[in-house]
Amino acid sequence: MNLSRQEFRQQIRQLRQQLSPQFQQQAGSQLAKQISNLPEILHADHIALYLSADGEIDTTPLIEWLWQQGKQVYLPVIHPFSKGHLLFLHYQADTEMVLNQYRILEPKLKQSLIKPVHQLDLVFTPLVGFDSTGHRLGMGGGYYDRTLAPWFHHQRGPKPIGLAHDCQHVSKLPIESWDVPLPKIVTPSKIWQWESHA
Structure with a gap:
């Protein structure tokens, strides 16, 4: 059965929205554990x-673990002038947050908190679905x-x-000519890796 990208999106989003809060919490903790091994x-x-x-895997345990390790964490903010682009702002427990146009919390835009993308070491990326x-x-x-075009x-x-x-x-997944695969995807039970030079 050949599903379109939109149908895949809908189906997978429904699946993850049905996960219970307890399951989400557990999955988030397992994810943090997996990432600690990267x-x-x-x-x-x-x-x-x-x-x-929207049912995405809970990143809270991972953020808290990174803070405990002394890592600096940054969150995406929708760029106010450059349509379709993201800025990344330094995020701490007391960062002032606002709702963006998608009703998602993001740090309140403050120039002093912006980190240029090329100065980041890793970008953990959300996704709706991924394939083998x-x-x-x-x-x-x-x-x-x-955001990731220079890496891709x-x-x-x-x-x-x-x-x-x-x-x-x-x-x-049905792929388009511009799609570039990720080198690595982490789930609670597995680290998927496609790097030729891992």
Whole structure:
């Protein structure tokens, strides 16, 4: 059965929205444990993450673990002037938060908190679905595709690592010519890796 990208999006979002709060909490803790084993995390000081919404895997345990390790955490903010682009702002427990146009919490825009993308070490990337070749299906806005273009095309800038529930994996997604697979995706039960030079 050949589903379109939109149908995949709908189906997987429904699946993850049905996960119970207890399941989410447990999955978030298991995810943090998996990430603590990543070699990349050792030398990464500046790490971009996101706050979970719409049934995404709970990133709270991971954010708290990173803080405990003395890592600097940054969250995406929709760029106020450059349409379809993201800024990343330093995030701490007392950061002032506001709702963006998608009703997702983000740090209140403050120039002093902005970290240029090329100065980040890792960007943990949200996704709706992923397949066995590392292709990622996003929400369709292209925000992360634009942010990570230097990595995808020239291996420059912060390394992207996808985060997902196990149920977000499908064997094959319909892909477009501009889609570039992620080098790594982490779920609560597995680290998927497609790097030729791992």
